[in-house]
Amino acid sequence: MAIRIGIPRALAYYSFFPQWKTFFEELGAEVVLSPPTNKHIVNEGIRDTVTDACIPIKVYHGHVASLADKADYLFVPRIAGLDADATLCPKFLGLPEMIRASVKGIPPLLSPRLDVRDGRFAPVKAWIKTASLLGAGYRQALSAYRKSVKAGQYYEGLLASRILPEEAMPLVDKWTASLRSEEKARRSDARRSTASARASSAQTLEPHNSGIRLAVVGYPYMIYDDFINCGLLNALKRLGAAIVTPEMIPARERQAQAKKQPKYLFWYYSNQVMRAVYYFFQENMVDGVIHLTAFACGPDAMVDKLLELDCHKHGRIPYLSLCLDEHTGRAGIITRLEAFTDMLVRKRGGKR
Template sequence: MAVRIGIPGSLLYFLYYPTWNTFFRELGAQVISSGKTTREMLDLGVKEALADACVPVKLYFGHVQALARQVDYLFIPRVVCLNKETTYCPKFLGLPDMIRHSLKNVPEIIDTRMDVREGWNALAGAYDRAGRALGAPVRLIRRAFQRAMAAERQFFSLLQEGWQPAEAMQMLEKGIRPGEKPPEGNPVFAVLGYPYIVHDQYISVGLLARLKKMGIGVITVENLPPKVLSRINLHLDKRLFWTLGDLVLRAHHFFLRQKTVDGVIHLTAFGCGPDSLVDKFMEMAAREHPDVPFMSLSVDEHSGEAGLATRLEAFADMVKRKRCTVSAQGNFPPRGRILSQFQNVDGRSGQPGDPAPPSQ
């Protein structure tokens, strides 16, 4: 029987599951994901994780427990840096140790370190160590790595066409094309935040689905090529230290300056240290661009649907009234396909692993 590899369906799963899934399957392993978040997973995570951990980390603990008895190995990479400039949240760096020392009876953890600052072939070396942990031959590991990188490029290409991670994964795995996007004339909101909050349907209380049901188009950070975001001048003394926070803030500035969306929603997790800074910067930037409505929503393990739905509906109604007023005055700008201007940036699509120059 093939060795079973467990990949928790949280945190960087929303960006790199196609990569990791392809790599281990090419090595002959059976990949098992914990799937979508459930209330039971959240309850398990809240019980076992540290009380002051943010809700995404608590969720991760729950996903691990859901997988523990089904697999031979857990893949929990120690992701440090993938762009040579910024690093991931320190909780990501210590995640394998947190799981190993907090939960009992978990299978062996493959915790290969990924830090591209260690050399030009550091990423290939990280996957090589992961493959060797399974006893795979070098030739097979190299081929698996190449195919995993090809799957990653294809995945991020779909994201930059306007699809969201769940839709892109479905297209890659099953060849099923999701439903059509809202008509071009409908309002468009930028929903900004970390992918493991925005795209987790349970903890986000189905925010993206709610907006689409209202007939509102949605664009997220993942839909923008990092090569575009890297050119945004944030007018800060130095670049933000955290990878995902830096991308969120750059996307916010882009939308405010280009005015390609009707509103911006920042979805943040209560108790997130980096986000407490990012959200403040976003609020300050929004004050300088009052013509683009901005709202910040904070979620935690106690968030309920009613409160979020009420705020979301009120925000959407306000934006729609504003559009009607501006359109009646003849000042409403035509909105083409927002992402069309980003295709083939510098001859190819970008992805979160691409090097990006620091702020000017």
């Protein structure tokens, strides 16, 4: 029977799941994903987490608890550096220790330290070491790593084509399945798959009746977890807004905006948010900015104010900050979204 690797559907899942899944499946393991966030998962997370944690960390604990009896190992990486400029917040750095100390009765953790600042080959070494814990040899591990990187790149391309993560992931599955088959079929299938992804992106994000274009910014695990954000993306679509998010900007375009930052922030995801917003301003892409911030998030205390000031500086672009935690109610969010979009429609001289 294949080894079962449990992956919590939270935090960096939204950035890296296709890559991680490909890696473990190439090693012959079965990947078990926790269900979408729900009330039970949130309650389990609140029970297990230290009290001053932010909602994404509480939710992560709940997802871990939901996998306790369903996997042989849990994949809880220590993601410490994703580029040369920054690290991640302390909760990401201490995630394996937090989980071991707080959630009882869970299987052993696989917790490679992933930090590109440790050297060019550090990530690949960390992945090969992880593979060796599962009994894989060097060649198999290296091959799995290379395929996983390609899957990750393909996924990023889909997100940049304005596909939302949960819609993009099955497309990556399809693509990796095609990679496993014969070479000729692989090439044509990848082309078809990309083309259909682009077509579907047009459907997903074309402006609706209001003509309003909104940037929804924040950490991917806030933007794409429908339970945490009370279904915000769908609510905005129902209100007729076209939406862009940081992941819909190709990584190289975001990186090109780094020079506009007076000072780099310490945190990777925070830099991505700032750079995406600079890109939206540069391309005149949005009528307003909505920032999803987590109550008790240290980095966001700074990012939220910087975004507000930047919106003011760039032509007083309307800015709405929504601070979320486990007590956030759907009605309160919808009311504020309605007020914000109504104000934008009037600003454009239109009527609801």
